[in-house]
Amino acid sequence: MDPLITPAEFFLPYEFYPAVLLLCLGALVVYVRGLTRVPGRIGFGRTFSFIFGVVLIYLVMQTRFDYWSQHMFFVHRLQHLILHHLGPFLIAIALPGPVLAAGTPAGVRRVLAAVWRRPPIRHVYAAVQQPAVAGVLFVGLIYLWLFPPVHFYAMLDARLYALMNWSMLVDGLLFWWMIMHGWPGAEHSHRPYAWRILLLFLIALPQIAIGAYIALCGHSLYDVYAVCGRIWPVAPAVDQQTGGLITWIPSAMMSLFGMLVVLRQWLHAEKRLQETMTDDGHVLA
């Protein structure tokens, strides 16, 4: 136990990743800069959601929380819930694209746009953002890192551990961005709303299955925590059950929240469409 942990000890990173600091700080600076430049007003809710998402991601990767995550299974599951679900979800529902674009210095924006136009990058992005591919990637990564032999070495090897957390964060951002914005090539169609809701439902099922299995299987799956030493006197079975429950319930709940947000987007889009139509169903030019 860390009975007397000072704020300084809590906020200093256990494993310092300069890239996390740069990315989070950069995102906040660009966003705040963008708020003053973007035409129209961005509501407080959207701003708060974006900043909260970025801060959460930073906190779970660059504070004492990361140390706890390495030594308690249930804290590790909480860390991934934030990296793969909640943090990217909060960022994506803020629809921060225009604000970030407005906040990026013109020179940097030109370079990024040039990189973005390169066919390999565009094609890879379009491919991983296809709903089926994105869904398989999202669930596949959860299964991969929770597969006991892989999990063992990921917790033992600092490089694999970093790769695991980065892969969850990047995939989380890609996935929730696609859910909230649609995928390349589908911007002008209405059907994607239903597909996104269906996808959210489908990805919840395997997460419920693996979470329930971890929580209820009744035998120890992850002995790496005994090898490396737990930091709190929590029974290994309780640690595993709690971790399983976190993988099972809040993760599936995120699908539900996602569905509600997409449904709301859908209704707004329908309403906009209604408003631009005449009584006999013709779209006004």
Place this chain on the structure above:
Amino acid sequence: MLLVLALLAACSRQAPWQTRSIDGFMPDLAFHLEDDHGHSVQAGDYAGKVVMLFFGFSHCHDTCPATLGKLSAVLDAIGTPAADARVLFVSIDPRRDTPARLAVYTKAFAPQVIGVTGSRAQLDALSKRYRVAYSYGKNYPHGNYAVYHSSAVFVFDRNGRARLLFQQDDSAEAIRADLDRLLSQSPPA
């Protein structure tokens, strides 16, 4: 195609280890600590030896004496070749485990068992390197407190490379077979 088959054959001839291999997953042996005579020690002092690194504390009732007892019995059974093995018992309870106390404690086990400890900073550096945690229970620092620690033994070959992990449920036979094999591998050129 033939090359691939030859490679596969070469790989399969090597029997798997009976305990868990961590080859390539953990950094080489490196530390700065104090031994049970109060002398400062570092990894270089054990060059050419097969080193087993184990974290614990002398007031421990179960894991530590059981593990050190098992390793001692294995070393004893291996006999002469085991002269090149060392068990570094790293006490993560330096408040109670003075060098003198560690010297008395390790006497109960095989002569290859060496008690080492250090400052909190030294211990933190070593435990971070091998990604192990330790923490103190109720009543710390006064009274009879428990220490939570890692339960595994990290095994390094003669070159200081991390090779194996002995876990609590590994049998003495499995540990003996793997230790024998590691000891028979040639020392550094």
